[in-house]
Each structure stands twice: as structure tokens, then as C-alpha cells.
Amino acid sequence: xxxxxxxxxxxxxxxxxxxxxxxxxxxxxxxxxxxxxxxxxxxxxxxxxxxxxxxxxxxxxxxxxxxxxxxxxxxxxxxxxxxxxxxxxxxxxxxxxxxxxxxxxxxxxxxxxxxxxxxxxxxxxxxxxxxxxxxxxxxxxxxxxxxxxxxxxxxxxxxxxxxxxxxxxxxxxxxxxxxxxxxxxxxxxxxxxxxxxxxxxxxxxxxxxxxxxxxxxxxxxxxxxxxxxxxxxxxxxxxxxxxxxxxxxxxxxxxxxxxxxxxxxxxxxxxxxxxxxxxxxxxxxxxxxxxxxxxxxx
Numbered sequence: 170x171x172x173x174x175x176x177x178x179x180x181x182x183x184x185x186x187x188x189x190x191x192x193x194x195x196x197x198x199x200x201x202x203x204x205x206x207x208x209x210x211x212x213x214x215x216x217x218x219x220x221x222x223x224x225x226x227x228x229x230x231x232x233x234x235x236x237x238x239x240x241x242x243x244x245x246x247x248x249x250x251x252x253x254x255x256x257x258x259x260x261x262x263x264x265x266x267x268x269x270x271x272x273x274x275x276x277x278x279x280x281x282x283x284x285x286x287x288x289x290x291x292x293x294x295x296x297x298x299x300x301x302x303x304x305x306x307x308x309x310x311x312x313x314x315x316x317x318x319x320x321x322x323x324x325x326x327x328x329x330x331x332x333x334x335x336x337x338x339x340x341x342x343x344x345x346x347x348x349x350x351x352x353x354x355x356x357x358x359x360x361x362x363x364x365x366x367x368x369x370x371x372x373x374x375x376x377x378x379x380x381x382x383x384x385x386x387x388x389x390x391x392x393x394x395x396x397x398x399x400x401x402x403x404x405x406x407x408x409x410x411x412x413x414x415x416x417x418x419x420x421x422x423x424x425x426x427x428x429x430x431x432x433x434x435x436x437x438x439x440x441x442x443x444x445x446x447x448x449x450x451x452x453x454x455x456x457x458x459x460x461x462x463x464x465x466x467x
Contacts, residue, residue, distance in 0.1 A: 176454035179436055181466050193404050203396045209252020210389045215272050216243035239311045239337045241267045252385055259378045269379050275314035406440040
């Protein structure tokens with residue numbers, strides 16, 4: 170049933186149509202399971218230090234902006250959650266939870282006004298922005314919650330920074346140029362390797378807990394996307410647990426009911442007993458059933 174996409178026949182469509190529409194009955198229970206799982210997982214939030222910085226604008230003038238640095242100043246985890254217990258275990262093992270991850274959340278970036286910029290009459294679509302400041306955006310996370318790559322950007326002495334990540338711990342950014350660090354750090358690496366060897370078991374235990382924390386945060390993100398994006402786009406409004414999707418954010422033609430209507434209009438003339446043979450002849454990859462076709466095989 171799931172082995173076809175753009176090319177299929179009438180019976181394949183009918184069987185898939187019946188299945189996918191009936192599957193909506195399970196969505197409410199599926200959303201309830203997601204909500205319960207999110208409650209068990211919990212959430213980790215990091216607060217970052219902000220500093221005032223003077224930046225140069227394209228016209229040569231300068232501007233003072235508030236920049237969110239990568240320096241962590243606070244850590245919060247949902248009390249009693251799985252993440253809370255893992256963080257406690259991480260601390261008991263000798264680790265610092267502030268050293269686990271930046272836990273960036275690009276979806277949490279907020280606009281200064283409640284109105285969408287596209288609908289805000291006071292929004293300036295030509296406003297200048299850069300990596301450190303975007304007009305009208307509340308910047309509570311470093312790099313606006315996204316670790317990206319620098320575009321074409323000549324460095325000191327004309328060195329090219331293209332492709333460098335914005336992450337402050339990137340070695341070439343700390344050095345100030347592209348460099349082969351393998352040879353330069355060889356002696357240091359040998360000593361560091363021996364500094365780790367005797368404590369490898371305890372370090373592995375610490376890393377294992379850290380990996381579990383990161384994986385749980387990844388799972389949390391995937392569950393939220395499944396509930397708020399995938400399910401709402403596909404079946405929102407046709408089940409009790411999810412409202413009708415906002416047409417300014419979700420494409421109405423990709424809703425399951427719209428897709429069903431689209432293919433029904435190709436295969437049939439308003440009734441399953443009346444195949445639209447004239448319409449089907451216009452499509453090379455959508456076919457009517459032949460007498461020798463097995464109606465139970467998809």
C-alpha cells in the first residue's frame with residue numbers, strides 16, 4: 170500500500186483513501202500520547218548573557234545594539250521530569266549541566282510586536298540587519314537560535330571566512346585564519362590523550378548521560394514538530410484535538426481532505442461507480458483498473 174507515490178491505479182487509490190481517512194480516528198489518541206510524553210520528558214532552557222556592542226552599518230554610521238553572547242548565565246529544567254533526573258545524575262557524576270549543549274531553539278525567536286511583520290504597517294521591509302542584530306526581533310539566544318555559516322567575508326589580511334560557522338568555539342575563528350591544526354597541536358593532543366586514559370571509564374559514563382540528555386531534547390523537538398506541524402497540516406480541523414490550520418502558515422492544498430478531493434476529481438465523476446475515463450486519459454501515471462487486475466492487490 171505504501172510503495173507508490175506519483176503512479177498508481179484506481180484500486181490502489183481507493184484502498185489508500187479508505188485507510189488514510191480511517192486513520193484519522195487514531196489522531197486524538199496519538200496527540201494525547203505526544204502530550205503525555207512531552208510532560209514526562211520536560212524541557213531545558215538556557216539563559217545567555219547580553220552585552221551592548223557598537224556595530225557598523227552599510228552607510229558608514231555606527232549603531233549600538235544588544236547582542237546575546239554564547240556565555241551562559243542560567244539553566245532551567247522542568248522539575249521532576251526525565252531531563253531533570255538525568256541532569257541530577259550528570260551533576261552527581263561530576264559534570265556541569267551548563268557544559269552539555271547550547272540547547273538553541275530557533276522556533277522560540279520572537280518578534281518585538283505581536284503583529285506578523287508581513288501585516289505590520291510600521292514594519293520596514295528594507296531595514297538593515299546582520300548576524301548580530303535584526304530590527305524588530307527579540308534576540309534572547311546567541312545567533313538567533315541558529316548556528317549557521319558565514320557567507321563571503323574577507324578576514325584579516327584578506328583571508329576568506331566563507332563557510333565558517335558562527336559558533337564561537339570554531340578553531341579557525343579563534344586563530345583568526347584558516348590553519349592546519351593537526352601538526353600544531355600534535356604534542357598537546359598526546360598529553361591530553363594520556364590525561365584522559367586513566368579516567369576513561371568515568372568520562373564514558375559522563376558522556377553516556379550527556380548523550381541521553383541531548384537525545385531526549387531531540388525527541389522533544391521531533392514530537393512538537395509532529396504534533397504542531399505535521400499533524401496540524403495534514404488533519405487539523407478534521408479531528409477534535411487539532412484546530413483548523415492557519416492558511417497563512419500551512420498550505421491548504423496539502424491537507425488530507427484537499428488531497429482526497431483532488432484525486433477523487435481525477436478518478437471519478439462524483440461517484441465511485443462512475444470512473445472519469447475521459448479525465449484519466451490525460452494522465453500517463455494515473456490508471457483505471459483493467460478487468461484482469463486484482464482488486465485486493467495494491
